[in-house]
Amino acid sequence: MSSGTPDNQAGPAPTAVSGTATAAAVTGTGTGQQWLARYGESLLGVFGSPQRVLVRGAGSLVWDADGKEYLDLLGGIAVNALGHAHPFVTSVISSQLATLGHVSNFFTSPTQIALAEKLLMLSAAPAGSKVFFANSGTEANEAAFKLARAHGKANSVPGGPARTTILALEGAFHGRTMGALALTAKQAYREPFEPMPAGVKHLPFNDVDALRAALDGTVAALIIEPIQGEAGVRPLSPEYLRAARELTTRAGALLILDEVQTGVGRTGDWFAGTAAGITPDAMTLAKGLGGGFPIGALVTFGEAPSQLLSAGQHGTTFGGNPVATAAALATLHVLESQDVLANVRTVGALLADGLARTDGVTEVRAFGLLIGFDLAQPVAAAVVTAALEAGFIINAPRPNTIRLAPPLILTAGQAASFLAALPALIEHASAPQSAEGAIS
Ligand SMILES: *Cc1c(COP(=O)(O)O)cnc(C)c1O
Numbered sequence: 039m040s041s042g043t044p045d046n047q048a049g050p051a052p053t054a055v056s057g058t059a060t061a062a063a064v065t066g067t068g069t070g071q072q073w074l075a076r077y078g079e080s081l082l083g084v085f086g087s088p089q090r091v092l093v094r095g096a097g098s099l100v101w102d103a104d105g106k107e108y109l110d111l112l113g114g115i116a117v118n119a120l121g122h123a124h125p126f127v128t129s130v131i132s133s134q135l136a137t138l139g140h141v142s143n144f145f146t147s148p149t150q151i152a153l154a155e156k157l158l159m160l161s162a163a164p165a166g167s168k169v170f171f172a173n174s175g176t177e178a179n180e181a182a183f184k185l186a187r188a189h190g191k192a193n194s195v196p197g198g199p200a201r202t203t204i205l206a207l208e209g210a211f212h213g214r215t216m217g218a219l220a221l222t223a224k225q226a227y228r229e230p231f232e233p234m235p236a237g238v239k240h241l242p243f244n245d246v247d248a249l250r251a252a253l254d255g256t257v258a259a260l261i262i263e264p265i266q267g268e269a270g271v272r273p274l275s276p277e278y279l280r281a282a283r284e285l286t287t288r289a290g291a292l293l294i295l296d297e298v299q300t301g302v303g304r305t306g307d308w309f310a311g312t313a314a315g316i317t318p319d320a321m322t323l324a325k326g327l328g329g330g331f332p333i334g335a336l337v338t339f340g341e342a343p344s345q346l347l348s349a350g351q352h353g354t355t356f357g358g359n360p361v362a363t364a365a366a367l368a369t370l371h372v373l374e375s376q377d378v379l380a381n382v383r384t385v386g387a388l389l390a391d392g393l394a395r396t397d398g399v400t401e402v403r404a405f406g407l408l409i410g411f412d413l414a415q416p417v418a419a420a421v422v423t424a425a426l427e428a429g430f431i432i433n434a435p436r437p438n439t440i441r442l443a444p445p446l447i448l449t450a451g452q453a454a455s456f457l458a459a460l461p462a463l464i465e466h467a468s469a470p471q472s473a474e475g476a477i478s
Pocket of ligand 1: 174214325
C-alpha cells in the first residue's frame with residue numbers, strides 16, 4: 039500500500055482535522071495494480087474484478103490511477119449526464135453540503151420541494167400528481183411495487199379474486215433488491231435467492247396479444263421499460279406502448295414506466311414514455327437524475343395513484359435529502375438552460391449514422407445517447423477490452439451487443455474519435471488471437 043509519495047503519509051491527525059482537503063488526504067495514493075490488489079482483499083466479489091481504478095474526471099474524460107486518459111462513453115452506466123466534475127453541479131452540491139446536508143424526512147427542505155415541482159413540470163404531470171424520493175433505481179421500483187399492491191388492495195372486488203399480480207416483461211431489468219428482483223426477468227440474477235416475492239408474471243416482449251390475455255381481474259399493475267437498457271437497448275414499439283396504456287386502463291391496472299435508464303434527457307426527450315405520447319400512472323427515475331449523485335424518484339400521475347400510499351406506509355432515511363435533491367436540481371437546470379437535449383439528438387444521430395456504416399456492425403438501436411449495436415460475432419467483451427486499451431470506456435450487455443450511454447454533453451468531435459477507432463477494435467477482437475485476450 040505504499041507508493042513512496044509524500045501524499046501517502048498525509049493521513050489526518052485527529053487534532054488537526056480542519057479546513058479543505060482532497061480525498062487523497064484520507065486514502066493515500068497508489069498505482070492501479072496496488073489498488074486492485076487491495077480491492078481484492080477488501081471488497082465483496084459481486085462485481086468481479088474492476089477494469090480500472092479511476093481517480094479523476096472532467097467532462098466526458100476520466101483518468102485512471104496510472105494517469106491514462108479515457109473517453110467515457112458509458113457515463114457510469116447512463117448516470118453522468120453532465121459528465122464528470124461539472125463545475126455548476128459541483129458548486130451547488132458543495133455549497134448545499136456546506137449549508138445543510140441531511141435532515142431526515144421528519145423535516146423537509148427547499149431543494150426537495152423545488153425538485154418535486156420541477157419533475158412534475160418536466161413530465162407534464164396532471165393535477166394531483168406527486169413525487170417520492172429514494173436513493174437508487176431499485177429503491178424507486180420498490181416504491182412502485184408497493185404502490186401497485188396498494189392499488190390492488192384498494193381496487194379488488196369484494197368477495198372476488200385478490201388483485202395482487204404484477205406483470206413485467208421478459209428481458210426486464212428493474213434492480214437487485216428482492217421486490218425489484220422479482221420484477222427482473224433474468225434467471226441467473228433470481229435463482230440463487232429464491233423464493234422470490236410472489237405474484238409477479240413475466241410476459242413475452244412486445245406482444246400485445248399476450249398482454250391482453252394476461253390482464254384479468256387479478257392484475258394490479260404492468261411495469262415496463264420503454265427501452266430495455268440492460269437487455270441491450272431494446273425498444274418497445276409505439277404500438278405496444280399505446281396498447282399497454284389502453285389495456286391497463288380498461289383492466290383497472292396501473293401502468294408503471296421504469297425510466298430509470300431512459301429518463302431525464304437520455305433519449306433526447308425528457309422521458310421516453312411521455313415522448314411516445316404515454317401518460318403512465320407512475321414512473322420511476324434514478325440513474326441520470328442526480329448528474330452522478332445518488333438519487334431515485336417515483337412520480338405518481340394524477341389524483342388516484344398519488345393517494346394510494348398514506349402516512350407511514352412507505353419511507354426512507356436518506357431519500358430526498360438536501361444534497362441529493364440539490365444535485366438533481368442543478369443537473370436539470372444545466373440540461374434545460376444549455377439545451378443539452380438538442381446536443382443529445384445531434385450527437386446521438388451522428389453516432390447512429392457512423393455505427394450503421396461500420397464494418398462488423400449488423401444492427402444499431404439508437405435513441406438519443408442510449409445506443410445499442412450488434413456485432414456480427416459474439417466478441418463484444420473483447421471489443422470492450424480492446425477499447426479500454428485504446429482509451430474508450432464502453433460496455434457489453436450481451437455477448438454480441440455493445441452499449442453506449444455517454445455523458446449528454448459528449449461533443450461531435452469526441453463521437454467521431456470513437457467512430458474512427460471502432461473498426462480496428464472490432465477487427466482486433468474478431469481476430470483468432472483475441473481469444474487469449476492479447477492486445478498487441
Ligand atoms: C439501472 C436500472 C435499475 C436499477 O437501478 P439501481 O440504481 O442500480 O438500483 C432499474 N431499472 C432500470 C431500467 C435500470 O436501468
